[in-house]
Amino acid sequence: MGWVALGLGAVLVVALLYWQLIIAEGAYLGRRVVTLLYDWSARVYDRIKQFDPGYEQWFLGLPLSRALALVPDPLILDVATGTGRLARTLFRQQGFHGRLIGLDLSRRMLREAVKATEPWADRIIYLWRSAGRLPFPDDTFDAVSCLEALEFMPSAEQVLFEMLRVLRPGGLLMTTNRIGKDARLLPGRAYSEQAFEGLLRATGFEMVRTQPWQEDYDLIWARKAGVGEPVGLRRLEDILRCPGCGERLYRETDSLVCAQDAHRYPIAADGVIEMQ
Ligand SMILES: C[S@@+](CC[C@H](N)C(=O)[O-])C[C@H]1O[C@@H](n2cnc3c(N)ncnc32)[C@H](O)[C@@H]1O
Structure with missing residues (x-):
């Protein structure tokens, strides 16, 4: 016994x-x-993931670049960017001339992202930071994405709110909702299609559309309500803010420095801005 x-x-x-x-x-x-x-x-x-370039292009790179085709040099934020999956497919699109900021909690994932996206290094900036509070002013980006990650964050609602805040009116959201058999083992982290679409609308998004994608994830497209001018390219110093006080940052050789309290955020040897 x-x-x-x-x-x-x-x-x-x-x-x-x-x-x-x-x-x-x-x-x-x-x-x-x-x-x-x-x-x-x-x-x-x-x-482990074995991304198929054709599949990535069909579902992510091509539709995103087409949706932004009328925006000259669009500025995109990729929340929980991982190893640079979105950047890799987006920058391969011939008609895409924009820039991307990729943010992630894991420093080592970012190290891999830097290596994997080296050919487009002059068009990408990586930030080591959690998504809970995004260090950007309101209405900064033409598009914001967050793929296969919301369910690992303490509050998807808070991150959706932050993504809405930093999107310009009319800006595009591309994100995912966990589905499939494992979704049942993620109570409070995975939503039914109806509940997730409702959450997006309640947050302030409109034109919400769920697209079947992978066995484990639906792909969701939406827009921030309102109409706004495209944002396009801007200097990092004009859009990045001190996560502590929200003040502007100025650049020194190997760091960004808060204009208010002189807090330093190092720029590491691989170019990642460390704001953790
Ligand atoms: C499954 S991976 C997805 C990465 C990438 N978006 C992709 O589709 O390949 C989940 C990512 O979310 C990141 N992550 C988890 N919680 C986070 C948070 N609170 N803030 C920022 N990134 C987070 C992890 O470090 C990891 O890189």
């Missing part, structure tokens, strides 16, 4: 760990665990 109970206990512990660490990727255990898991897996992430 003792051995049976021990065996059952061990199975339960393994199942619990599998659920929390593999399926939920640390989402219920706090930001540190999520960061740790992505830092650990950064070097093998692309090998």
Whole structure:
């Protein structure tokens, strides 16, 4: 009897760990665990995901560049950019002449992103930072994306609100909602199609459209309500703000410095701006 109970206990512990660490990727255990898991897996992430360039172009690069075709040099923010997946497909589109800022919680994922997007380095800036409060003023970007990541964040609502805030009126949102069999194991983190669309509308988005995409994810397109002029290219110093006080930053050789409290945010050797 003792051995049976021990065996059952061990199975339960393994199942619990599998659920929390593999399926939920640390989402219920706090930001540190999520960061740790992505830092650990950064070097093998692309090998695990096996992105197919044709598929990436068809579902992400092409529709996004076409949706922005009338905006000269659009400015895009990719929240939870990972290893630079969106940048890789977007910058391959011939008609795309914009710039991208990629933000992520995992420094090692960003290191991989820098390597993978080296051919377009002069058009991309990477920020090491959590998505909870985005260090940009209102109405900054022509488009904001967040792929396969909202369910790992403590509050999808807060991040959606932040993405809405930094989008210009009429700006485009491209994001994902977790579906499939594992979605049932992510209570409070995955939504029904109706609930997610409702959440986006309640946040301030309109023209919400859900597109079937992968076994585990729907792709969602929406626009920020209102009409605004395209934003286009702007100097980093004009759009990046101190995460501490919201004040402007000025550039020194290897850092950005807050104009108010002189807090320094290093620019690492690989170019990543470290705001964590
Ligand atoms: C499944 S990966 C997706 C990466 C990329 N968007 C893609 O589609 O390949 C999830 C990413 O979300 C990032 N992430 C998780 N929580 C985050 C947060 N609170 N703020 C910023 N990034 C976060 C992780 O570090 C990881 O790079």
